[in-house]
Amino acid sequence: MLFNSFHFLVFFIIVTSLYFLTPYQKRWFILLISSCYFYMTFVPIYILILGFTIVIDYFSAIYIENSEGKKRKRFFIISLIANISVLAIFKYYNFLNQNFSFLINTLGFINPIPYLSILLPVGLSFHTFQSISYTIEVYRGNQKAERHFGIYSLYVMFYPQLIAGPIERPQNLLHQFKEKYDFEYNRVVDALKLILWGLFKKLVIADRLAIYVNTVYNNPEQHNGNTFFLATIFFAFQIYCDFSGYSDIAIGTANFMGFKLMKNFNHPYFSRNMSEFWSRWHISLSTWFKDYLYVSFGGNRVSIHLMYLNLFLVLLISGLWHGANWTYIICGAIHGFYLVFAIITKEFRKKINVLIGIEKIPWLNKLLKVIITFMLTCFAWIFFRANNVTEAFIIIKKIFTFSGVVFIENPSMMIYSFLGIFILLFVEIKDEFYIGKYYFFRNTSWIIRNLSYAFLIITILLIGVFDGGEFIYFQF
Amino acid sequence: MIKKSFSIIKKNHFKYFLFKLVVLFLIVFILDYVIGNILTYFYFKQKSGLLYRTTYSIEKTEADLLIFGSSRANHHYNPNIFENRMNLHSYNVGRDGNFIFYHSAVLKSVLKRYSPKIIILDFVPSEFREENHIYDRLSSLLPYYRTHPEMREIINLKSMYEKVKMFSYIYPYNSLIFSIAIGNTEFNKKRNYDFKGYIPLKKILNNPIKIDITSSRYEIDNIKINAYKTFIQDCINSNVKLYIVCSPYYIKSNHIDYSVRIGKEIARRNNIEFFDYSNNPLFLNNSKLFSDISHLNDNGATIFSNILINNIKNKLKVSQFQYKL
Numbered sequence: 119m120l121f122n123s124f125h126f127l128v129f130f131i132i133v134t135s136l137y138f139l140t141p142y143q144k145r146w147f148i149l150l151i152s153s154c155y156f157y158m159t160f161v162p163i164y165i166l167i168l169g170f171t172i173v174i175d176y177f178s179a180i181y182i183e184n185s186e187g188k189k190r191k192r193f194f195i196i197s198l199i200a201n202i203s204v205l206a207i208f209k210y211y212n213f214l215n216q217n218f219s220f221l222i223n224t225l226g227f228i229n230p231i232p233y234l235s236i237l238l239p240v241g242l243s244f245h246t247f248q249s250i251s252y253t254i255e256v257y258r259g260n261q262k263a264e265r266h267f268g269i270y271s272l273y274v275m276f277y278p279q280l281i282a283g284p285i286e287r288p289q290n291l292l293h294q295f296k297e298k299y300d301f302e303y304n305r306v307v308d309a310l311k312l313i314l315w316g317l318f319k320k321l322v323i324a325d326r327l328a329i330y331v332n333t334v335y336n337n338p339e340q341h342n343g344n345t346f347f348l349a350t351i352f353f354a355f356q357i358y359c360d361f362s363g364y365s366d367i368a369i370g371t372a373n374f375m376g377f378k379l380m381k382n383f384n385h386p387y388f389s390r391n392m393s394e395f396w397s398r399w400h401i402s403l404s405t406w407f408k409d410y411l412y413v414s415f416g417g418n419r420v421s422i423h424l425m426y427l428n429l430f431l432v433l434l435i436s437g438l439w440h441g442a443n444w445t446y447i448i449c450g451a452i453h454g455f456y457l458v459f460a461i462i463t464k465e466f467r468k469k470i471n472v473l474i475g476i477e478k479i480p481w482l483n484k485l486l487k488v489i490i491t492f493m494l495t496c497f498a499w500i501f502f503r504a505n506n507v508t509e510a511f512i513i514i515k516k517i518f519t520f521s522g523v524v525f526i527e528n529p530s531m532m533i534y535s536f537l538g539i540f541i542l543l544f545v546e547i548k549d550e551f552y553i554g555k556y557y558f559f560r561n562t563s564w565i566i567r568n569l570s571y572a573f574l575i576i577t578i579l580l581i582g583v584f585d586g587g588e589f590i591y592f593q594f
Numbered sequence: 595m596i597k598k599s600f601s602i603i604k605k606n607h608f609k610y611f612l613f614k615l616v617v618l619f620l621i622v623f624i625l626d627y628v629i630g631n632i633l634t635y636f637y638f639k640q641k642s643g644l645l646y647r648t649t650y651s652i653e654k655t656e657a658d659l660l661i662f663g664s665s666r667a668n669h670h671y672n673p674n675i676f677e678n679r680m681n682l683h684s685y686n687v688g689r690d691g692n693f694i695f696y697h698s699a700v701l702k703s704v705l706k707r708y709s710p711k712i713i714i715l716d717f718v719p720s721e722f723r724e725e726n727h728i729y730d731r732l733s734s735l736l737p738y739y740r741t742h743p744e745m746r747e748i749i750n751l752k753s754m755y756e757k758v759k760m761f762s763y764i765y766p767y768n769s770l771i772f773s774i775a776i777g778n779t780e781f782n783k784k785r786n787y788d789f790k791g792y793i794p795l796k797k798i799l800n801n802p803i804k805i806d807i808t809s810s811r812y813e814i815d816n817i818k819i820n821a822y823k824t825f826i827q828d829c830i831n832s833n834v835k836l837y838i839v840c841s842p843y844y845i846k847s848n849h850i851d852y853s854v855r856i857g858k859e860i861a862r863r864n865n866i867e868f869f870d871y872s873n874n875p876l877f878l879n880n881s882k883l884f885s886d887i888s889h890l891n892d893n894g895a896t897i898f899s900n901i902l903i904n905n906i907k908n909k910l911k912v913s914q915f916q917y918k919l
Contacts, residue, residue, distance in 0.1 A: 124754075125755075302607055303611050306607075306611055307611070307614070529772070530773055530776075533772055534769065568617065571618055572618065572622050572625055576622065576625050576764065579762055580629070580764055580768065580769075582768065583769070584759075584765075584768060
């Protein structure tokens with residue numbers, strides 16, 4: 119069941135109505151049942167995988183809390199192995215086997231290990247990471263083990279964020295399932311505004327741009343450098359609107375019922391450097407890696423060279439997290455390189471800026487930094503979007519020739535695409551640089567407020583793509 | 595009084611929310627109704643272009659010979675040649691990117707008005723392949739949903755919520771606003787790029803790939819087969835002579851397509867002629883006759899139309915002879 123489907127609209131109305139009609143002590147049950155149904159609309163049998171990790175983590179956490187020393191560590195490792203094994207089998211097994219085959223075939227042997235014919239369960243990386251964060255927090259003593267099996271199951275399965283995050287922490291989410299939330303007008307309206315904006319981003323921008331991006335990227339031999347340049351810029355907006363649109367709908371859906379999920383995006387394309395980009399892009403994942411991986415590697419408390427290596431490795435692993443494909447790994451490696459390079463050259467770049475006097479014109483300095491960061495991000499997106507590494511290099515080679523007439527199959531498609539991007543930039547620039555000014559959704563005039571909502575709904579009806587596909591991040 | 599009752603509503607969050615929601619829905623409904631009706635007016639006011647051709651096919655054509663099919667029908671059959679050689683008014687109903695559901699729905703509308711003498715249905719290999727996006731293509735018929743009840747059953751295949759979505763007056767014209775605007779300009783009226791529905795392709799195929807990329811195995815969609823059967827049955831019931839044609843391809847297929855096999859069998863059972871030119875040696879690897887690997891150019895379409903007419907004429911002669919006997 120997709121958030122951008124009529125099926126979800128019906129589901130949402132039924133579930134939220136039942137939620138508010140049920141006494142608050144029993145609401146967890148309504149949410150759990152509906153979350154099970156939500157998940158089972160994809161591949162029903164895969165609920166057993168979720169059930170497996172839920173049972174293991176539930177008992178592991180209790181045992182971790184009740185034991186000490188080596189025993190405590192043993193239960194923690196059991197939980198980690200269970201979660202990582204599920205990921206390894208369903209997501210990485212075939213990829214590893216394929217690479218192993220390649221390796222031993224070049225040595226003249228035949229790989230005896232068979233491939234698995236399995237579908238990747240939707241949102242596997244998301245709910246596995248959320249489960250891992252729970253046991254880590256219990257192990258670290260930051261979170262008490264949840265005794266209520268139903269509520270713990272709901273923590274893993276809460277439908278708004280089950281498939282593509284935000285990846286929550288137990289400290290933020292678990293206690294919320296025990297609290298009473300009334301139907302508060304302001305909160306409910308805020309939630310609906312966020313859902314509407316998320317739908318706009320998905321239907322009007324992401325799915326529209328996807329048509330052009332898919333046409334170009336799926337036929338790399340047929341298109342020229344300038345076309346790929348435009349398609350890559352489009353993809354940057356597509357993936358942002360697709361994923362942040364999903365996050366907005368998820369956060370809005372949860373907030374409608376009273377739950378506060380963490381913010382996942384904060385206008386990432388206005389970042390002035392890559393470090394800032396990662397503090398604004400997929401925040402729940404980047405903080406997860408920072409809190410649980412980077413810190414475990416020693417964080418900033420190690421030697422400078424080891425810190426560089428750790429930083430690079432974390433970004434490389436985050437690339438692998440996205441998918442079992444070399445394109446994602448290279449994309450992660452590029453981002454790792456960006457971050458390390460930015461730290462190494464920080465002082466040198468400062469000197470250059472002083473030398474050319476750009477710091478005397480702050481707005482230009484800021485603008486240039488934003489554009490450079492955006493372009494660097496776009497370069498990494500080429501690997502993220504390309505069907506394979508070979509095609510990614512073909513595309514890069516073509517882009518740097520800066521040649522050819524841009525492919526336009528349908529002028530109306532282009533107009534809708536640019537119109538969507540224009541509205542997005544208008545709203546994001548207003549939110550980023552003119553905080554507290556030019557309100558539309560929060561305007562004191564009810565006419566402007568209502569017309570703003572109506573404008574978005576009418577625009578969705580007029581130029582939204584209703585037959586668009588899944589959210590990109592569902593595959594992770 | 596109003597102020598007092600409003601303040602009572604405001605105190606109850608849920609009632610206040612419902613009140614505001616109703617106000618918003620009213621605004622959206624009015625805007626949707628007004629904009630939707632403006633779009634309807636301008637959609638049906640067009641006098642040329644793709645959208646107009648669909649309207650013409652559904653609501654106006656009275657041609658004796660109709661050609662149904664996808665882009666391959668639209669670019670492969672020249673109605674002028676059919677008119678000259680068969681003395682029958684002809685029109686090409688084919689539309690790019692639309693398959694059996696579209697043909698079936700348009701046929702129902704046509705048969706509601708009149709019965710053509712001959713119908714040619716261009717059959718595409720993989721016609722019955724299970725592909726969900728084919729159902730999305732039915733959106734091209736949404737502007738006719740309200741005025742053509744005979745099409746609704748087919749359009750509703752698009753999704754189970756289509757009836758609900760059709761409460762919106764804008765929805766049928768989703769993503770069409772720019773095309774409708776262009777379709778009403780003087781510039782578009784002067785553009786006369788179709789000849790009785792047929793759009794000739796002028797390009798000659800360059801550097802073609804010669805590998806057969808079609809696959810012999812795929813899942814079959816029974817709903818599509820039923821739509822095909824209905825198409826045949828509707829023609830039979832209306833006494834329309836139907837010819838099903840698989841038009842030429844550039845690349846030789848290494849296998850008999852599963853859909854073609856099923857299509858032929860169903861046609862045979864209903865005594866319908868099925869002409870298969872997909873591996874015709876005159877066209878195979880003849881890049882001069884193709885615009886791309888799937889579509890004939892104008893030159894190729896002229897040759898193909900003549901070949902088909904010869905075959906139809908021969909069949910007609912035989913059947914007339916058999917009838918006399």
